[in-house]
Structures are given as C-alpha cells and as structure tokens.
Amino acid sequence: MPGGTAIHYATFGQGTPLVIAANWLNHLEFDRSSPVCRHWWEELSREHQVIRYDQRGCGLSDWDTSDLSFEAAVGDLESLISALGIDRCALLGASQGWSVAIEYAARHPDKVSHLALYGACSYGWAYQSEAHRQEWERLLGLTKDGWGQEHPDYQRAFIDKFKPEATADQKFCLMRLQEASTSPENAEKIQAEWGKVDLRQRLRQIAVPTLVFHARGDNAVLFEEGCRIAGLIPGAGFVLLEGKNHLLTHDEPAWQSLVSEIRQFLTSDSGNNPAHEDIAAAVELERPDLRQATAPDGTVTILFSDIEDSTGMTERLGDRRMQEVLRLHNDIVREHLAASGGFEVKSMGDGFMLAFSSARRALQCAVAIQTALAAYNEEQDNEQLRVRMGIHTGEALSESDDFYGKHVILAARVAGQAQGGQILVSSLFKALTDSAGDIVFGEEQEVELKGLTGLNSVYPVEWR
The missing domain is CATH 3.30.70.1230 (Nucleotide cyclase, GGDEF domain)
Known part of the structure; x- marks a missing residue:
C-alpha cells in the first residue's frame, strides 16, 4: 500500500464483489462477533462476495503510520482493488466510509457497477459554523481522554450522537470496539482529517448508479445532508429510513429496509428503480435553484x-x-x-x-x-x-x-x-x-x- 503501510482485508461469501470502504470504527476480528457490526457482513454476503478491510491506522492494519490523510485512504482502496484483480465491483460507503467511496467512484467510474451510500455527508465539520467547529474541537479533546475508556462524558456524547437508542450491552460493545479499533491519538487525528474533507464539487461528477440511504433522525449526520447528496449526484436514488440511530443494528426496522433495498439495487443491471427515481426527483426539487x-x-x-x-x-x-x-x-x-x-x-x-x-x-x-x-x-x-x-x-x-x-x-x-x-x-x-x-x-x-x-x-x- 502507499508508504509501505500494511492493510488487512477479509472476504465473506460468494458472488459478484461488493467492496465496503473502511472507516475508523472497525476491526476485522472483533467485528465477526460484535452485535453492533456482524449483521452487515452476514446479511450482505448471502448474495455477494463482500470484501472488507481495516483502514490504515485502525483494526488489524498498521497503526503506526505517519500518514492518516484522506488521500492516503483513497490510495489504499485503489491499491486493494488493483491487488485483488477486481475489474468491476459494487461499492458501499457507510458512515465515514462515504467519502472514500465517493472519491473512488468519481476517479474510476469504469470500475464501479453500483455505489451505495449510508449516513453520508458532503463536507466535514471544519466547513461549518464557528460555534460548531468549537464544539468539534471540544469533542476531539474528549476523544483523546475518553476513547475506549469508561469516561462518562465522552461515552455519553458518543452514544447520543451515533446510537441514542443503544441498549446497555450495545453501549459496552461500542466502548470495547473503540479500544480495539485504534488508539486515542489516531482517532483524534482521523476525526480532524475527515473534518476537512469537502466533496460537494465531486458529487456532480459521479457517473455510476447510486442509491443513498439516510435515517430521518440521524444525530451524527443530519437528514438534510443525505437529501443534499441525493440531489447533487446525477440520477441518484434515495431511501428514507425511519429511525434515530446512525449505527444500525439488526433489531431495527430500518435495517431490514436497508437490506431489502440494497439487495434489489445491487442485482439490477442499471441500478435504477422507478420508486427511487421519484424520491430522488422530489429531493432534487426541494434543493433550491x-x-x-x-x-x-x-x-x-x-x-x-x-x-x-x-x-x-x-x-x-x-x-x-x-x-x-x-x-x-x-x-x-x-x-x-x-x-x-x-x-x-x-x-x-x-x-x-x-x-x-x-x-x-x-x-x-x-x-x-x-x-x-x-x-x-x-x-x-x-x-x-x-x-x-x-x-x-x-x-x-x-x-x-x-x-x-x-x-x-x-x-x-x-x-x-x-x-x-x-x-x-x-x-x-x-x-x-x-x-x-x-x-x-x-x-x-x-x-x-x-x-x-x-x-x-x-x-x-x-x-x-
């Protein structure tokens, strides 16, 4: 990989390849038994060969790397797909993985058959209001002290943002996942780096079938951001999910809706669904000229x-x-x-x-x-x-x-x-x-x- 960084990956299931862009909160081994993660790979690998990897600085990939930039993360995905000899694949970007997935699809439209995005936004916190930037800077300070630790203020803020309806077991699992995923120092650096990502101009360059999923009550990424993305990507479909959680678990109705829609989307030749087109058109009309x-x-x-x-x-x-x-x-x-x-x-x-x-x-x-x-x-x-x-x-x-x-x-x-x-x-x-x-x-x-x-x-x- 770029800079000699070792990137660990794993495959699940058989069928046409579905590559999932990595994010900071993942660990290939831990996720296999995690009640907040494993359903993604179990369900999606029933009809596809799911290819997962740990982001640089996270999971089983090298933690000790000086380059945790967005550009390096995109380069890792490019290198992985090339090394595996994949000519064409479907690509899923969930949560933080949306940015790498969008950038890859914009650069390599010939290599992406379908693009699915969940919980995505078009730009990071550094481009938002001054008060909001100050709030993120405060959270970054809490990350350094509270990541993977029984730090009440940090864990409460993390859960309220990503999984407000979490059970006690899920809260504990997420804290352990933090600890397994990466170090507090890397978590802080990655959050700071992704806060500077701005792909608003890139979205209009996407030329592959795209389906955008977003939960109405998402606290981590506001619902209107999902609408914005669906309105900016030409021909994109949009699926509204009812719920408050950014991290979807298998016991939520929104999860069943996502699985059903994404399976239909990935098995279609063009990726088009008339219902999705109607929704996307409505979203586009809501975007101001x-x-x-x-x-x-x-x-x-x-x-x-x-x-x-x-x-x-x-x-x-x-x-x-x-x-x-x-x-x-x-x-x-x-x-x-x-x-x-x-x-x-x-x-x-x-x-x-x-x-x-x-x-x-x-x-x-x-x-x-x-x-x-x-x-x-x-x-x-x-x-x-x-x-x-x-x-x-x-x-x-x-x-x-x-x-x-x-x-x-x-x-x-x-x-x-x-x-x-x-x-x-x-x-x-x-x-x-x-x-x-x-x-x-x-x-x-x-x-x-x-x-x-x-x-x-x-x-x-x-x-x-």
Missing part, C-alpha cells in the same frame, strides 16, 4: 446565523436536551424562511447560511425569527436560546449548491460580531434598506472584521 436567490442586478443578500454559546449550552443541558433545542431552532428558522421566500444554502449544526434576492425580505425574515425566539425564551425558566445574525448584500459566485466570494465572507464576519438576540448588518445593506422608513437602525459601530483591512461600519437593527 440559487439563481432565484439573485436579484436582477446580480446581487444576493446573505444572512448567517448561529446559536450563541452553543458549546456551553450543550454542557449545561446535556446532548439529548440540546438536540431537542436544535430541532426547535431549525423549525423556527425554516418556517420563517419559507414565508419570506428565501433559500437555505446550508445548515451548519447550530446555524444557517440563507440567501435572498431581496434585502428587505432578508431583514423581515431575520426579525420574524428573532421575534419567535424571544417568545420561546419568555417561557423558559433558565436557559435562553439566543441567536446572533449578520446580513450583507453584494455580488457572489454561485456554484453547485453554494455561494462563494468576498461578500459571502463579509456577511459571515458581520455575523461573528453580533451578540445573541442581535441582528447586525453591513453599511451597504443599511443603505439599501434605510429608505423604507419602518426600519430602525442603532448607532454605527466601527469594527475590525477578520481578514478584511481597516475598520468596517456595522449597524444593529432595533427589531424589538
């Missing part, structure tokens, strides 16, 4: 929002209660976004990036959201849900399902200056909306915006 978010003069109004001190809230409320608060927050934002005719560019865990063709509608949406949150907070005895917002208008590049450019960066920097419960706008945005007469702005504030030279003027909106 961002050209509609651009005004006739070519400008777009960008609104960034995030929850103030979301990391501290999580520590005070606990992961389970915080998830409930996040869902309520998301529902409020999306309700008023739909009413204002805006577009959701992306959800970032504890915040949003929204786009509008009208500066006035953007402000109306922001005020409506803050008003709804204020009403919610009045009913709370202790913890307040305070959201900070920043708005700016300017020209932006639209590519795939995202906006890019200096004006997007400026909008994000303005949001970073806001406090919880505050709407802060740029001077240009104020100039565009000041003539309306019914909008009251507070006093000018001159601030330094990270990455931008000099002082910049921002204005709070007096929305209460």
Whole structure:
C-alpha cells in the first residue's frame, strides 16, 4: 500500500464483489462477533462476495503510520482493488466510509457497477459554523481522554450522537470496539482529517448508479445532508429510513429496509428503480435553484446565523436536551424562511447560511425569527436560546449548491460580531434598506472584521 503501510482485508461469501470502504470504527476480528457490526457482513454476503478491510491506522492494519490523510485512504482502496484483480465491483460507503467511496467512484467510474451510500455527508465539520467547529474541537479533546475508556462524558456524547437508542450491552460493545479499533491519538487525528474533507464539487461528477440511504433522525449526520447528496449526484436514488440511530443494528426496522433495498439495487443491471427515481426527483426539487436567490442586478443578500454559546449550552443541558433545542431552532428558522421566500444554502449544526434576492425580505425574515425566539425564551425558566445574525448584500459566485466570494465572507464576519438576540448588518445593506422608513437602525459601530483591512461600519437593527 502507499508508504509501505500494511492493510488487512477479509472476504465473506460468494458472488459478484461488493467492496465496503473502511472507516475508523472497525476491526476485522472483533467485528465477526460484535452485535453492533456482524449483521452487515452476514446479511450482505448471502448474495455477494463482500470484501472488507481495516483502514490504515485502525483494526488489524498498521497503526503506526505517519500518514492518516484522506488521500492516503483513497490510495489504499485503489491499491486493494488493483491487488485483488477486481475489474468491476459494487461499492458501499457507510458512515465515514462515504467519502472514500465517493472519491473512488468519481476517479474510476469504469470500475464501479453500483455505489451505495449510508449516513453520508458532503463536507466535514471544519466547513461549518464557528460555534460548531468549537464544539468539534471540544469533542476531539474528549476523544483523546475518553476513547475506549469508561469516561462518562465522552461515552455519553458518543452514544447520543451515533446510537441514542443503544441498549446497555450495545453501549459496552461500542466502548470495547473503540479500544480495539485504534488508539486515542489516531482517532483524534482521523476525526480532524475527515473534518476537512469537502466533496460537494465531486458529487456532480459521479457517473455510476447510486442509491443513498439516510435515517430521518440521524444525530451524527443530519437528514438534510443525505437529501443534499441525493440531489447533487446525477440520477441518484434515495431511501428514507425511519429511525434515530446512525449505527444500525439488526433489531431495527430500518435495517431490514436497508437490506431489502440494497439487495434489489445491487442485482439490477442499471441500478435504477422507478420508486427511487421519484424520491430522488422530489429531493432534487426541494434543493433550491440559487439563481432565484439573485436579484436582477446580480446581487444576493446573505444572512448567517448561529446559536450563541452553543458549546456551553450543550454542557449545561446535556446532548439529548440540546438536540431537542436544535430541532426547535431549525423549525423556527425554516418556517420563517419559507414565508419570506428565501433559500437555505446550508445548515451548519447550530446555524444557517440563507440567501435572498431581496434585502428587505432578508431583514423581515431575520426579525420574524428573532421575534419567535424571544417568545420561546419568555417561557423558559433558565436557559435562553439566543441567536446572533449578520446580513450583507453584494455580488457572489454561485456554484453547485453554494455561494462563494468576498461578500459571502463579509456577511459571515458581520455575523461573528453580533451578540445573541442581535441582528447586525453591513453599511451597504443599511443603505439599501434605510429608505423604507419602518426600519430602525442603532448607532454605527466601527469594527475590525477578520481578514478584511481597516475598520468596517456595522449597524444593529432595533427589531424589538
């Protein structure tokens, strides 16, 4: 393998080859008897030759390697398939394995007959909101101390994210699997590396039959990420699984649905299923055409929002209660976004990036959201849900399902200056909306915006 790293693999069953892209939480020997893992190989190998391998730095593969990069992981899959003399195979990317599977399929469409993805996302945590990045950095610190150990804070956070409905036996098994899979140091490095993966542009290049599976209540990877992927891969099918667990076990109805659908998908010549096409088409229709978010003069109004001190809230409320608060927050934002005719560019865990063709509608949406949150907070005895917002208008590049450019960066920097419960706008945005007469702005504030030279003027909106 690249760099001389030893990669261990195993085969199960007979038939056409199905290669499963590895991830950080696996161990070929341990998984054979694990109640949270073995059903994957037992069920899928009934009709196919399943080929599994341990990711570099994990399981039976070499732990002592200096290169735990995403590129090295893709190279390992390329080398393994080549060494085994496989001309063409089906490829499954589950959980973290989605990224390597997608990259391989994009590079080698002639070698992939079918691509199945479960619990996948299009980009890592490093591209999400500042507060969400801080939360991941905190979790990385817990990983170093709690991986494979009876560390209550870490194990509780891990279970709530990946297997919230786990039994006591399953919780214990997952802790032992952590210990067997890799070292705390490697686990921390791998999480950090995969946080930087961004395959949004790659998804449109996939030219093989693809089926995307996602659980509606997945805490580890939000449901809308599965929808995003299905909408970006040309012709992809989508299967909605009912459930809350990212790690599926054999006793869940969602598991039976996945097995049935994936068997049908892998045995079809083209991979197409009319039912899947209908679902994928519906998902695609739900994805915004961002050209509609651009005004006739070519400008777009960008609104960034995030929850103030979301990391501290999580520590005070606990992961389970915080998830409930996040869902309520998301529902409020999306309700008023739909009413204002805006577009959701992306959800970032504890915040949003929204786009509008009208500066006035953007402000109306922001005020409506803050008003709804204020009403919610009045009913709370202790913890307040305070959201900070920043708005700016300017020209932006639209590519795939995202906006890019200096004006997007400026909008994000303005949001970073806001406090919880505050709407802060740029001077240009104020100039565009000041003539309306019914909008009251507070006093000018001159601030330094990270990455931008000099002082910049921002204005709070007096929305209460």
